[in-house]
Amino acid sequence: MSVDRPPATMTEIAAALGVSSATVSNALSGKGRVSAELSAKIRQAAEELGYVPSHAARALRTGRTGVIGLVLPDISNPLFPQIAQAIEQAAASAGFGVLIADSRGEIAQQTAAIGRLIERGVDGMIVVPRRGSRIADIGTPVAIIDSPSTPGNTVSSDHWDGGVQMGRHLASLGHRKVLLIAHSRESNVQNDRIGGLRAGLGKEVCCETLWVEDLEASKGAGCALGLSVRVADGFTGFAAVYDLLALRALTELQRDGIDVPLQASVSGFDDLVWSSVVMPPITTLRQDLATIAECAVEALGHAIADSEASAGDLIAARPDCEGVPMTLMVRQSTGPAAISVVSDAGNAREDGR
Amino acid sequence: MSVDRPPATMTEIAAALGVSSATVSNALSGKGRVSAELSAKIRQAAEELGYVPSHAARALRTGRTGVIGLVLPDISNPLFPQIAQAIEQAAASAGFGVLIADSRGEIAQQTAAIGRLIERGVDGMIVVPRRGSRIADIGTPVAIIDSPSTPGNTVSSDHWDGGVQMGRHLASLGHRKVLLIAHSRESNVQNDRIGGLRAGLGKEVCCETLWVEDLEASKGAGCALGLSVRVADGFTGFAAVYDLLALRALTELQRDGIDVPLQASVSGFDDLVWSSVVMPPITTLRQDLATIAECAVEALGHAIADSEASAGDLIAARPDCEGVPMTLMVRQSTGPAAISVVSDAGNAREDGR
DNA sequence: CCAAGGTGATTAATCGTTTAACCAACCATA
DNA sequence: TATGGTTGGTTAAACGATTAATCACCTTGG
Structure with a gap:
């Protein structure tokens, strides 16, 4: 590998071949008019000299940095890694770099983080908003990953349909009394x-x-959810709205001596890394983050290109992938409902199995 | 808020005040010789006109982008969010942007990711290497966060001492037969x-x-660890080397009807988000990631500044914070050892309590 | 034979900052 | 009154890529 000779510039290539730097630029970008043979020679020379384009110079001239910002809510969200990974990959293959901005804490932080990104000159940004927050209209293309029911949303999983899938799964297992566990309204x-x-x-x-x-x-963070009481009440299914809550439910039930899935079923959402290694592995829904990331980056790319032409609309919208399907991962934390004392007689009606 | 007028440039400020752009630059950077009053006037004008420095132009001129890269191993590491957050914060307050590069999968990916970062012109990078991988000598300052025992390591937690703390904790609780659970040699x-x-x-x-x-x-990913057999064998302590393994151990024990911490204690490392909300909450060691991030960024900043002067050494080293202490978070997953059939008679010797 | 059009390349300006070099005052010392 | 040092500023040249404008040359049609 060539050691640390400062990378060649277009001017140097031009000088080496006795042509003008404009020609080199044209040849390499394929834009102007350059004869095929000269173009080939230039390409080869660029290769040999180890040409690396200067992003700074290009950014200065074109006003585009080729970098997009990624704004994440409360970074402690365990789904973050997967999102970041997916976005980074999609962005990389679209030729973008990804600048991260953490908006931990309050909404003010989110705004500040966005401000920093803009100052750095990102061409656009992808925002996973804090729950309940709206993104102000900044002068930069923005793609929003949230939920189909959020106005201004660009792309997201079809959370509703995911819920339907899980609901059907539980119903088909015979559960007739289910506790839904969520965090924030x-x-x-x-x-x-x-x-x-x-x-x-x-x-x-x-x-x-x-x-x-x-x-x-009322009872303090990390308090017990009181699920064993629910079991006694006849609940046999516990459907959490994300895996962290499912895990909390699972361990609490287990600690109280309730067997999962024999006595109670537990399900989650998101398929976090540990969901499959706990005992029993958790039945959950996996988001197709790769697709979501691709859609978001693509939409953003279009918006960036368009914002050149018409500086009108600023929010990238792409209705056709607003509801990316989630896939049900059936594992061992869900099983047939235990015989429930409470369940009424007519339980054979419409048996899904 | 001012709408989307393209932000003012130095030249515009200069024109507005009838001075040269060089003077504006000097006043704003505080470098050249400018009278106090003119400097103040310039600063005010900059404020009023909504001046935003062009990172691109500065980068082009100075050769510094003000951006550092963050290379993470296998992004699925649940500690990622916290690391990224800490680095982003430290970098932001040091005036750097953070470009992420995921090096999921093989070491080749890691190298590719690093290459992309370099092409983007990062001033330096912070790498959390894949286990067992060494970073090749690239022509850019690098700070490495791994372990004090890794050659070339820049900053990291004192994992050994963390182990000692946890070991003492377990020993003082009377555990005399402990299973250490690790993943990779x-x-x-x-x-x-x-x-x-x-x-x-x-x-x-x-x-x-x-x-x-x-x-x-031999038994496939996600297999049971066979811990209940160990309990029968007289093991009362299960010290995992990171929380994910601790969680795996905890749920497996619970599933098998073993009470934690009454019959067995479980401990982990890293204090991941869910460690405190499972039942029982897991006793673990928290890394001081804020400090680590600060050290890394600071070391990197020095290396970047130095690399200007002497283009000699490339790896940023900072011995004085190689072993950042971890703090023991005692929670309910560890408790006094159950009376062990195997333990010998002399168990009162050196009782730590 | 001349105007028109196409081709392949060059010129030179431009993006916004930084910075070395230069310059015009002004003050003090010899 | 020259000489030399400060002070407060200006000029102009970079940095590297892009691109509109221009040019020389060749082909073709009328």
Whole structure:
């Protein structure tokens, strides 16, 4: 590998071949008019001299940095790695770099982070908004990954349908009394999932939603969810709205001596890394983050290209991939419902199996 | 908020005040000789006109982009969010942007990712290497976060000492037969932790290491660890080398009807988000990632500044913060050892409590 | 034979900052 | 009154790529 000779510039290539630097630029970008043979020679020379384009110079001249910003809410979200990975990959193959901005904490931080990105001259940004927050209209293309029910959303999983899938899965296992476990009422994603779950479970299933946020407000963060009481009450299914809550439910049930899935089923959303290695592995829904990332980057790319022409609209919209399907990962944390004392007689109606 | 008028340039400020652009530059950077009053006027004008420096132009002129790269191994590492967050924060307050590069998969990917970063013109990079991989000498300052025992390491937690702390904790609870659970023999971090644990547990404690990697090679990924057998064998402590393994151990034990911490204690490393919300919450060691990030960024900053002067050494080294202490988070997954059938009579000797 | 059009390349300006070099005052010292 | 040092500023040349404008030359059609 060539040692650290400072990389060649277009001017140097031009000088080496006795042509003008404009010709080199044209040949390499394929834009102007250059004869095929000269173009080939230039390309070869560029290769040999180890030409590396100067992003700084290009950015200065064209006003485009080739970098997009990635703004994530509360970075502690365990899904972050997968999102970041997917976006980085999609962006890289579209020729973009990804600058991260953490918007930990309050919404003000999110705004500040966005500001920093703009100052750095990103061409656009992808934002996974904090629940309940709206992105102000900044003078830069933005793609938003949130939920189909969020106005301005660009691309996201079909959380509702995911809920439906899980609901059907649980219903088909015979569960007739299910506790839905969510955290925040403000989250569109969580609301979608809850709605889907209810729809998927159907009318015959009795279900109730436990908002952990409310519970923690009175009993303190990390408090017990009191699930064994629910089991005693006849609940056999516990459908959490994301894996972290599912894990919390699972361990609490296990600690209280309740067997999962024999006595109670537990399900989650997102398929986080550990979901498959705990005992029992958690039944959950996997988001197709690769597709989402591709859509987001593509939409953003279009918006960036368009913003050159018409400086009008600023939010990239792409309706055709607003609801990327999630896939159900059935594992061992869900199983046939235990014989419930509460369940009524007519349980054979519409048996899904 | 001012709408989208293209931000003012130095030249415009200069024109507005009837001075030269060089003077504006000097006033704003505080470098050249400018009278105090003119300097103030320029600063004010800059403020009023909404001046935003062009990073691109500056980068072109100075050869510095003000951006550092962050290369992470296998992004699925659940610690990633916290690292990224800490680095981003430290970098932001040092005036750097952070470009991410995922090096998922093989070492080749890591090299490719590094290459992309270099092409983008990062001033330096922070690498959390894949276990067992060495970073080739690229022509850019690099700070490495790995383990004190890794040659070339720049800054990291004192994993060994963390192990010692946890070992002492378990020993003081009376555990005399402890299973150490690790994943890969190639990981310096894991080896350090194991070493520290053994040291902290002391001579009197019988301990054995379970390498999950080996186990999975024969029994498949995500297989059971067979811990209940160990409990029957007299093991009362299960010290995992990171929280994911601890969680795996915890759920497996619970599933098998073993009460944690009454019958067995479980501990981990890293204090991941969920460690505190599972039941029981996991006793673990928290890394001081803020400090590590600051050290890394600072070291990198020095290396970048120095690389200007002497283009000699390329790896940023900073011995004085190679072993950032970890703090023990005692929670409910560890408790006094159950009465062990195997433990010998003289168990009152050197009781730490 | 001349105007028109196409081809393949060059010239030179430009993006916004930084910085070395230069210059015009002004003050003090010899 | 020359000489030399400060002070406060200006000029102009970079940095490297892009691109509109221009040019020389060749072909073709009328």
